[in-house]
Amino acid sequence: MKKFLLLLVFLIFNIHSAQYSVSTSERNALISIYNQTNGDNWSQKWDLTKDPYYWYGVKIENGAVTELRLNGNLLEGNFPNNVLSLTNLKKLDVSSNKLTGNIPNLGSLINLTYLNISNNNLSGDFYSNISSLFNLEEILLGNNSGTLTSTNFSSFTNLKSLDLSGFGLTEIPSTLGSLSFLKNLNVSNNSITQFGNLSALGNLEELNISKNQLTEIPSEISALAFLKTLDASQNNLTKFSALHNITTLEWLSLENNNLQNLPTEIATLQNLIHLNLANNKLSSNFGTLSSLAKLEQIWLNHNxxxxxxxxxxxxxxxxxxxxxSNKLSGNIPANLPEICNISNNRYSATEIQNFLNQKPNNTDFVYSPQRYDEEKTEKAILAGAVSLNQLLSASDGYDFTWYKNLDNKTSTTTENYNINSVKATDFGKYTCEAILIKDNTLYILDFATFREPITLEKTETLATNNPNEKILAIYPNPVKDFLHIKNQNYKIENISIYDLSGKIIYSGKSTVINLQNFPTSTYILYIKTEEGYHHFKIIKK
Incomplete structure (x- = not known):
């Protein structure tokens, strides 16, 4: 009977284990990883009632977990130590998450060929905790809070990719020269001034030297006979002679370098396919690019x-x-490439419609939103009145929504934003979104445009400084809807508005007058005070 019970327990255990594609121990390790990193808040969650075979980022071969790819999946908390029990892992990627704490010694993962823990907030000595993993072909450690007690990676003889971004390096490690298979090197976000060891990396194909406070492209780059990709963005580059005739280069980024002129050396890069010149101060002279016959993609945004x-x-x-995000307006050429983004410029709805009426063949044409009017500042006193204006009209089909501090939606949906009695909480930046939707037989126009911000600032009441000073003024003028009368130290008895024929069309005492229903014309405003009459010419738009 005892033997029978033992056999029954054994059979039940094996039947239970057989229902999953991995062992119970590995499944439990995965569940612990899920729980330790707040799995319920992952962007791609696991259904723990299902087989691990169906879990996001998990790859299983011959009953064992061989890949765990959870990059950018909102993992948070300390590095999950249960990873160490997945001894058959070949690839581990937990990059771009919110992991913290010290990285453990990963020596048990002897089969690992790919390790990516970059872009977290991990700490500790990264080098000593991976130094025994000689099968690694890709080591991506960058942009954490850890340290490297050594930069001698010569023992990783199969290394193809290495990310050492954000480790405070001041030179290219000399030991990298022995890595004959190294093709991809990321040393961005450092303080490198010495590039002498770069010349030894003869097989390098991809190099990232962005964010190193460089003022010139390192001359050693010209010795890299197989270089295809160069990221030199987020520097302060002014010298580019090292780029001259790098005929192998296919991808180049000079983004965010405060460039005011295109480097002439770019014209010699005859195999260039992708060129990123975004976030600079370029404005013209793009003929430099006309000789690059293989160019397929150009980024000129935010110039x-x-x-x-x-x-x-x-x-x-x-x-x-x-x-x-430039300052373009006017005619849009008909021969745009298949994919084109001209949003956040200063094109009007009419200019967009004129282009669409030509039946363009673009597969992806992004034109909305746009911007209009100019930035300005309005000043107002507490308890005073103010009107924030924009030029578009509801009569042209626009619907309006006003925002405060750029992203807080207000309840105002009129053309102008009027405040009859300014409070301290009203001061800030305002913008207006104008939306126009038209169903044309050729296309549907879905157009949004934003007024450049108006900053409402507080100004002290002038009467506080000079109680005898008198001010009587009107604004805005020209006016679309509400006319405001600014009065300081006058006693107003009556306010009248006359058209040019002499007919009175308004009479009252309010210092905020609604002219929305007035025809477009010129009017005369009379303000009667104890001192006499004051008159103003009003232009109604």
């Missing part, structure tokens, strides 16, 4: 371009062009 760079439209392979 200071006012005239459409038609020179690039002649490039025979151009497929994608980003021009968002």
């Amino acid at each position: 200071e371009i006012t005239t459409f760079p038609t020179e690039v439209l002649a490039l025979p392979q151009l497929m994608s062009l980003s021009l968002q």
Whole structure:
């Protein structure tokens, strides 16, 4: 009977284990990882009632977990130590999460070929905790809070990719020269001034030197005979001679370098396919790019371009062009590439419609939102009245929504934002979103445009400084809807408005007058005070 019970327990245990594609111990380890990193708040959650085979980021081979890819999945908390029991892991990626605390010694993961823990807030000595994993081919550690007690990676003889971004390096580690398979090196976000060891990396294909406070492209780059990708963004580059005739280069980023002119050396990069010049101060002279016959993608967004760079439209392979967040307006050329983004410029709805009426062949044309009017500052006194204006009209089909401090939606949906009695909480930045939707037989126009911000600032009551000073003024003028009368130290007896024929069309004492229903014309405003009459000419738009 005892033997029978033992056999029954054994059979039950094996039947229970057999229902999953991994062992009970590995399944439990995965569940612990899920619970330790707040799995219920992951962007891609696991259904713990199902087999781990169906869990996001888990790859299983021959009954064992061989890959765990949970990058960008909102993991948080300390590094999950239960990973260490997944001894058959070949690839581990927990990058771009919110992991904290010390990284443990990963020596038990002897089969690991790919390790990516970058872009977290992990600490500890990264080098000593991975130094025995000689099978690693890709080591991505960058942008954490940890340290490297050594930069001698010569023992990782199969290394192909290495990310050492954000470790405070001042030079390229000399030991990297022995890594004959190294093709991808990321040393961004450091303080590197010595690039002498770079020349030894003869097989390098991808190099990231962004965010290193560089003023020139390192001359050693010209010795990299197989270099295809170079990221030199977020520096302060002024010298580019090292780029001259790097004929292997296919991808180049000079984003965010305060460039005011295009480097002429770019014209020599005859195999260039992707070029990122975004977030600079470029405005013109794009003919430099006209010789790059293989160029397919150009990023010129967030510059200071006012005239459409038609020179690039002649490039025979151009497929994608980003021009968002510049200062473009006027005619839009008909021969845009298939993918084109011109949003957040200063195009009007009419200019967009004129382009769409040409039946363009763009597969992805992004034109909304746009911007209009100019930034300005309005000053107001507490308990005073103020009107924040914009130029578009509801009569043209626009619907309006006003926002305070750029993203707080207000209840105001009129053309102008009027405050009859200013409170301390009213001061801030305001913008107006104007939306126009039209169903054309050729297309549906879904157009949004934002008024450049108006800053409402507090000004002290002038009478506080000079109680004898008298002010009588009107605003805005021209006016669309509400006319405001600013009065200081006058006793107003009556306010009248006359049209040009002499007919009185308004009489009262309110210092805020609604002119929305007045026809577009010129009017005369009379204000009667104890001292006599004051008159103003009003232009109603």
